[in-house]
Amino acid sequence: MKVFHDIQTLRVFLDDIRREGKNIGFVPTMGYLHEGHLSLIEASVKENDITVLSIYINPTQFGPDEDLDHYPRDIENDKKLAVDAGANVIFIPDHHIMYKNNHVTYVQVNGLTHQLCGQSRPTHFQGVTTIVSKLFNIVQPNRAYFGQKDAQQAIVIKRMVMDLNMPITIVVCPIMREADGLAMSSRNTYLNPEERQQATVLYEALQKAKALIDSGERSSKTVKAMMTKLIHTKPSATIDYVSIVGADTLEDIEILEDNILVALAVKIGKTRLIDNLQMEVLAYVH
């Protein structure tokens, strides 16, 4: 496996790969890899000749009071996990390489970025789309892999790629979960044992929402009320949002129908966790 820290050397290496007619798969991450990331690498390895992993804790997607300084990192372990999963190249740029002092250019996806996570994190998605654009232009992959865990991120990036005609296929891979259902996240490491146990309420709320919808419930309000009530049974939980939106528009819906996204963000203690469930709902026939 090759490790690159600067853009120009990586470009030269990948230009050669492309000249050989090989396909490049790309998995952008902020490191502290878990099985969710590894499933993206494995998906890329299956579909491409070369898989590039990037590890970069992108400051522009963190708000002023968020956990940028404390975001967990373990580069040496990441390298081991990545090579075991089949990655061929790791790109670990320094901050001063990614953002020059006079950086002023941002990519914005309007209409899909102010709601859900965008409500409490107003500059988050602009940071994501900008760094992903930069990384795409550096790596120039054929395919790039993102997790369904960050559902809004995946939808925003797919829209960006379509709107800007980026010559890249976006592949979204399923959420990976712990045995008790908690969605894997680098931030799970922040949880103390008690919080860790209570954190399962996110998945539990989604499962109960699914059961309710499967049983015929079509009122968004009713489903969200049930989820909210359940989450409030956990003393360490504070709800950021519990939303049901159209999976294409990300706009709130009242009557559940077609392709919907049930999404939630809950603080467990000081740790903000997200989870979601995308499902196709048939119109209810009386």
Next chain:
Amino acid sequence: MKVFHDIQTLRVFLDDIRREGKNIGFVPTMGYLHEGHLSLIEASVKENDITVLSIYINPTQFGPDEDLDHYPRDIENDKKLAVDAGANVIFIPDHHIMYKNNHVTYVQVNGLTHQLCGQSRPTHFQGVTTIVSKLFNIVQPNRAYFGQKDAQQAIVIKRMVMDLNMPITIVVCPIMREADGLAMSSRNTYLNPEERQQATVLYEALQKAKALIDSGERSSKTVKAMMTKLIHTKPSATIDYVSIVGADTLEDIEILEDNILVALAVKIGKTRLIDNLQMEVLAYVH
């Protein structure tokens, strides 16, 4: 010469060109070609194996009261001129191909786009950077060519390419002028004979500014006052701006020094014309 109207067919054609190891030069235009455009094509032909010209009147760079509907067009003549200048490929997309109904993604270069032309055309540069990003992703050129006539546009695009790590070299070519000094522009066709004659005042003002600076003047205010006074001698002229800015920052400067851009936009009758002069100024030694 090949003419393409849809993105996918063009992509397939250019992918083959790239696979042969050939370099692609790109000249994005809004058509109604004049010698300014042809000089860009010729520069590209010299430096690349294949030159792609695009002709697309991009609506997102026009304001609501601007001349989108009346922008001059003559595709058949453009094709003849382009092939004579050596272009190999022309891309002429329809509007519905370039912007889908649900288009929401924009590229913004903050700090360089609110002043000069951005002051009276507040959404202009966002439209330019977005369409140029799209065209770059479609054509994936090695080099792209822009005219110094649109000085702010060239500076904004160079910054965008640098900030987003686009793998493209931006080449800026000199302003082409009519015999009497008027900068070539597709919009010159709007001028009636009397206006056409008065329009030379833009270049005249720049020439006099240069002479004044060359003679030792270092006060931006004094130079701009001379230019303004001169332009006001033409009854059909209305000044949009007369500015002297740092050529990198585009911020107003009071004392002329280093790399400066003297830029102006003047309405001659109803036609808005721009011109500029970039020059290196030595600090004045008493």
